[in-house]
Amino acid sequence: MALSRGLKCCQRIFSWIPVVIISCVVLWSYYAYVFELCFFTLRNTLEKVAYLLVFHVCFIMFCWTYWKAIFTPPSTPTKKFQLSYSDKERYEMEERPDVQKQILIDIAKKLPIFTRAQSGAIRFCDHCQLIKPDRCHHCSVCETCILKMDHHCPWVNNCVGFSNYKFFLLFLSYSILYCVFISSTVFQYFLKFWVEELPNSHAKFHVLFLLFVALMFFVSLTFLFGYHCWLVAKNRSTLEAFSAPVFQNGPDRDGFNVGFRRNLLQVFGEDKKLWLFPVFTSQGDGHYFPLRTLSESRNPLLASEERWGEDGGSDEDSTDGEGDNDPSVNIEIES
Ligand SMILES: [Zn+2]
Numbered sequence: 001m002a003l004s005r006g007l008k009c010c011q012r013i014f015s016w017i018p019v020v021i022i023s024c025v026v027l028w029s030y031y032a033y034v035f036e037l038c039f040f041t042l043r044n045t046l047e048k049v050a051y052l053l054v055f056h057v058c059f060i061m062f063c064w065t066y067w068k069a070i071f072t073p074p075s076t077p078t079k080k081f082q083l084s085y086s087d088k089e090r091y092e093m094e095e096r097p098d099v100q101k102q103i104l105i106d107i108a109k110k111l112p113i114f115t116r117a118q119s120g121a122i123r124f125c126d127h128c129q130l131i132k133p134d135r136c137h138h139c140s141v142c143e144t145c146i147l148k149m150d151h152h153c154p155w156v157n158n159c160v161g162f163s164n165y166k167f168f169l170l171f172l173s174y175s176i177l178y179c180v181f182i183s184s185t186v187f188q189y190f191l192k193f194w195v196e197e198l199p200n201s202h203a204k205f206h207v208l209f210l211l212f213v214a215l216m217f218f219v220s221l222t223f224l225f226g227y228h229c230w231l232v233a234k235n236r237s238t239l240e241a242f243s244a245p246v247f248q249n250g251p252d253r254d255g256f257n258v259g260f261r262r263n264l265l266q267v268f269g270e271d272k273k274l275w276l277f278p279v280f281t282s283q284g285d286g287h288y289f290p291l292r293t294l295s296e297s298r299n300p301l302l303a304s305e306e307r308w309g310e311d312g313g314s315d316e317d318s319t320d321g322e323g324d325n326d327p328s329v330n331i332e333i334e335s
């Protein structure tokens, strides 16, 4: 017991290594750009001020989005999706798998759940003892169910999901911007050092590596960012891109794809002024997502988004059965 606790503790410490590496590289890049390039190499004051100004905007936005991607706790399903004491007892006492399945189907009828397991059964997490909302998955690293889980990212040491997907996308965007700005401004000084137009100093070493590291990160991040842009356009999570969500009519990769514009709004929200800032603006509460096959009037998120919002807020005090008053939980799920 003590050994496994010790191992878990070590694992938790080691999991911060990628974040520490990224932070060290970024801190070094700050020193190399601001001091070695701007203060020690640049001679033109106007150029120096302009470079420092734009650099700091990119740097602050990068740090802000990275911070938010790391420290935003992933959202987990509300109590409504957990089995009540009596349901749990009934489920655990039952030894016949078919009856157990039927118990879950009966409970799920009160919940707006449209996706199923590959076998067609209700998606149930044994570990968390809850019925998984659509797009929710259990993360073995975080040891909990994560709403609209995308993937567990070691570079932010956090689960990327409903609560921080926008922050993760912005983090990728500002990282690319940071790399592009550094490469484009450093390049001419790299050449000047190369042809020995500038004196040989330790700034040469920093400028050379600055360009090399910025280009390397730019290439790898652009691939990842491109892939996530495609996922947002199609309204798929990384997990769903690998394994299509299963609906009552079978697997459908485009089950949540409600058109490019609405897919984009789901992640970034209606207020375009906030799109570029790492503040939470994603639509809904992560438990219900509009379906391509449902008309808008029957769609839980679009038909009663405000009600869901209120509902989520009062969930702490909600008791089982309260969900019966909700318009969207009465949608029939065929067994
Ligand atoms: Zn779970």
Ligand SMILES: [Zn+2]
Residues within 6 Å of the ligand: 139, 140, 141, 142, 143, 151, 152, 153, 158, 159, 160
């Ligand atoms: Zn995780």
